[in-house]
Amino acid sequence: MVISGHVHQSPFIQNGSWFDRLGATWVFNTGRQPGRPPTFIVLDSDAQQAFWLAAGQAEWIDLTSPLQRPAQPVTSAPDWLRAVDRIPDPFLARPAAAAG
Numbered sequence: 001m002v003i004s005g006h007v008h009q010s011p012f013i014q015n016g017s018w019f020d021r022l023g024a025t026w027v028f029n030t031g032r033q034p035g036r037p038p039t040f041i042v043l044d045s046d047a048q049q050a051f052w053l054a055a056g057q058a059e060w061i062d063l064t065s066p067l068q069r070p071a072q073p074v075t076s077a078p079d080w081l082r083a084v085d086r087i088p089d090p091f092l093a094r095p096a097a098a099a100g
Contacts, residue, residue, distance in 0.1 A: 001026050003041070008032035011052065018052045018059070020098070021067040042081065051081060073079070 002025060011018035011031035018041065020027045028050065030039040039054040050062040051074065057070035074081075 001028070001043075003028045009053070017069060017071075019050065019061055019067075021069065026063060044078070044080075047078075 001036075008027055008031060009030050010016045012033065014062070016031075018029055018031055018039075028041050030041050030052070031054070033039055033054055035055070037055065037086055039052070040052065042051040043049075043063075044051070049060055051058065051060045052071065058074035058075050058077070061071050
């Protein structure tokens with residue numbers, strides 16, 4: 001696994017991405033957006049998933065699957081990710097019982 005943040009625009013440009021795979025190695029780059037909050041990547045080693053969180057965006061990938069683009073939007077955030085309080089869509093930030 002390689003984690004880097006040097007290429008600022010990569011996740012935000014057409015055909016850009018916050019993840020790649022070179023052989024068996026996953027490569028991650030958060031990118032940079034102006035202002036707050038900063039973009040970040042959360043790795044869930046138990047579920048073998050990676051989540052990318054930016055202002056107004058939340059995506060995830062399955063680390064056990066082959067490289068596939070684009071990443072999936074987060075439509076049902078895990079409880080631990082909601083607890084981080086960084087899910088951009090207010091619907092996703094509500095506990096499952098309240099989302100009804």
